[in-house]
Amino acid sequence: MLKGSCLCGDIRFETSARPQGPSMCHCSQCRKQSGGVWSSAFVAEDDLKITGEVLWFAASETAKRGLCPKCGSFLFWKAHDEDTISFSLGAVDGPTGLKLSKHIFVADKGDYYEIADGVPQTD
Template sequence: MMIKGSCLCGDIHFETGAEPKGASMCHCSQCRKQSGGIWSSAYVADSDLTITGPVSWYAASDLAKRGSCPRCGSYLFWKAHDEDTTSFALGAVDGSTRLKITKHIFVASKGDYYDIADTVPQQD
């Protein structure tokens, strides 16, 4: 099954035929700033992910870089410098992801304007 996604303006497209892993919702301050809220993603091996378009990469820390569209601003990708996987935004997927969130991460940094009301495991 192929998963396909794109940014808001359509300049950037991505697709993978692999089974994504680690579907999560990130509440960290960097994702909050970049996405405007919680960032939901899953990851695949770099070799299983095809990206087309002019992704703008921003290294927000020494650990990872974040890929977005320079035209419309969609925050699409997260990639650790020392790992050969890339996370993609579940919200950018067109159609069904057939995935379920498996964890909330960085919940200690979450905004104070919502509660996490599901039973999915939480990690600080």
């Protein structure tokens, strides 16, 4: 069982499924919303139990982003045409037991850091 929460604790989530595709996203939307790089993994939507009132924000027509309306933590990302949901690895309480599989949208990354961990990168 993997559990997480936002900074203030109003939003909680948990899953007993094995999260897939742990990644760090460098796209401009994730940069702005997270303040840097957004780390996430995904499970089937039905396998993620969320408690609390999530504020859903549509940064594009293809997906929505879930955050806590009280403390602003960016917790979830959900594409409209997929039955999976991504959750913030940074919001997980305790060890995740996961290992990063890729960096994505690297072409959009900030110019103030380099990625040198040997993990595969995609634009």
